[in-house]
Amino acid sequence: MRGLFQTILFFSQKGKHWLILLLLVFACFGLQASKPFRLDSLSCQQVWIASQVLPGSGQVINKQYWKIPVFYSGMGSMLYMGLNARNEYKSRVNRYNESLFTPSDDEVMRMELVELRMKRDAFFVGAAAFYLASVADAIVVNAGDRHSPATATILSALLPGTGQVYNKKIWKVPVIYGGIASLYYIVDFNQRGYDFFKTAFQQLVDPNQVDVFEGRVSKEELLFRRDLYRRNRDLALIGLAGLYILNIIDANVDAHFFDWDISDNLAMGIEPLIQGGLSSQAFGSTPSFGLSIKFDF
Numbered sequence: 001m002r003g004l005f006q007t008i009l010f011f012s013q014k015g016k017h018w019l020i021l022l023l024l025v026f027a028c029f030g031l032q033a034s035k036p037f038r039l040d041s042l043s044c045q046q047v048w049i050a051s052q053v054l055p056g057s058g059q060v061i062n063k064q065y066w067k068i069p070v071f072y073s074g075m076g077s078m079l080y081m082g083l084n085a086r087n088e089y090k091s092r093v094n095r096y097n098e099s100l101f102t103p104s105d106d107e108v109m110r111m112e113l114v115e116l117r118m119k120r121d122a123f124f125v126g127a128a129a130f131y132l133a134s135v136a137d138a139i140v141v142n143a144g145d146r147h148s149p150a151t152a153t154i155l156s157a158l159l160p161g162t163g164q165v166y167n168k169k170i171w172k173v174p175v176i177y178g179g180i181a182s183l184y185y186i187v188d189f190n191q192r193g194y195d196f197f198k199t200a201f202q203q204l205v206d207p208n209q210v211d212v213f214e215g216r217v218s219k220e221e222l223l224f225r226r227d228l229y230r231r232n233r234d235l236a237l238i239g240l241a242g243l244y245i246l247n248i249i250d251a252n253v254d255a256h257f258f259d260w261d262i263s264d265n266l267a268m269g270i271e272p273l274i275q276g277g278l279s280s281q282a283f284g285s286t287p288s289f290g291l292s293i294k295f296d297f
Contacts, residue, residue, distance in 0.1 A: 044139055044150040051138040055131055058138020067137065074130035082123030089116040132158050140166070152255035156248045163251025167258055176247050183240045190233035197226040 042050075042061060051058035055075065056068040096109050136155055143151045147167075156163030160180065161173040201222040203209040 042142075044142060044148055044154070047142045048135065048139050048154050051135040055134045058135065058142065062138060062141045064141065067134075071130055071134040071137075075127050075134075078123050078127035078130060082120055082127060085116060085120035085123055089113065089120050092116060136162060147255060147258045149252050149255035152251040153248055156251035160244060160247045163248070164254070167251060167254040169254055172250070176243070179243050180240065183236050183243065186236040187233055187240065190229045190236065193229035194226055194233060197222050197229060201226060 047058050047061055050061065055071060059065065059067045059071075092109075092113055096113065101109055136158055139151050139154055152163040152166050154163075155166050161176045164170065164172040164176070200212050200217070201219065203212055204217075204219055204222060
């Protein structure tokens with residue numbers, strides 16, 4: 001180590017800073033290589049990163065190889081069906097845009113497009129679910145019997161509520177998702193209102209379009225309502241982000257106090273106490289008598 005410092009000082013005096021950087025890189029790799037490396041010694045955070053970068057690597061670290069084909073077959077099948085559904089949806093959209101339909105046929109075609117879009121999204125969500133399940137399985141198994149705050153935090157970051165399930169606070173899950181659903185409804189409602197008044201304003205200022213209000217609402221009123229819906233939507237989005245962060249913090253704090261003894265069981269013991277003892281009378285002192293009270297909690 002002393003020789004390393006002397007070499008760095010020599011290169012510094014010569015102005016060879018790039019050689020110093022290269023030397024430090026080789027020194028770091030050399031120190032790391034000198035340490036024994038074991039997969040089961042990786043931390044929860046390292047397992048999490050490895051599982052995110054390459055799905056299945058967490059199962060390799062945990063030596064549960066049989067789970068790898070399960071997760072990959074699930075992700076692969078969902079992704080394959082999702083891509084097929086997306087291609088079919090695009091084909092139907094092109095056909096819809098290039099053709100003329102009667103009002104009844106047009107409504108049927110719109111419903112079919114909605115169903116295809118929902119089918120496509122469901123398959124992609126399924127592929128994402130298998131991916132998240134592989135990551136969650138890796139960090140939970142890696143934690144073993146010990147209750148890990150890092151595991152609870154990562155689980156809630158991956159999917160809100162799973163950290164609370166890990167902490168055995170299942171009653172918090174409907175509270176979290178109730179808040180998410182409420183805020184999502186507010187976001188969706190205000191987004192639709194914003195789109196409506198934005199379109200109405202464009203129709204009012206464009207002489208080639210038909211004003212939906214037929215001139216009954218002024219330009220200033222349309223701008224005010226558009227901006228009001230946009231502000232409410234943005235506030236709801238901030239609330240969603242805050243609820244997501246609060247869900248992570250709650251899981252982390254609960255995990256830290258998971259093994260904390262907060263029971264109401266208190267024990268009190270009362271025993272007689274003699275200070276000095278009977279033998280102290282031989283030295284001219286008198287023993288004292290009393291009670292000893294002990295609390296166990």
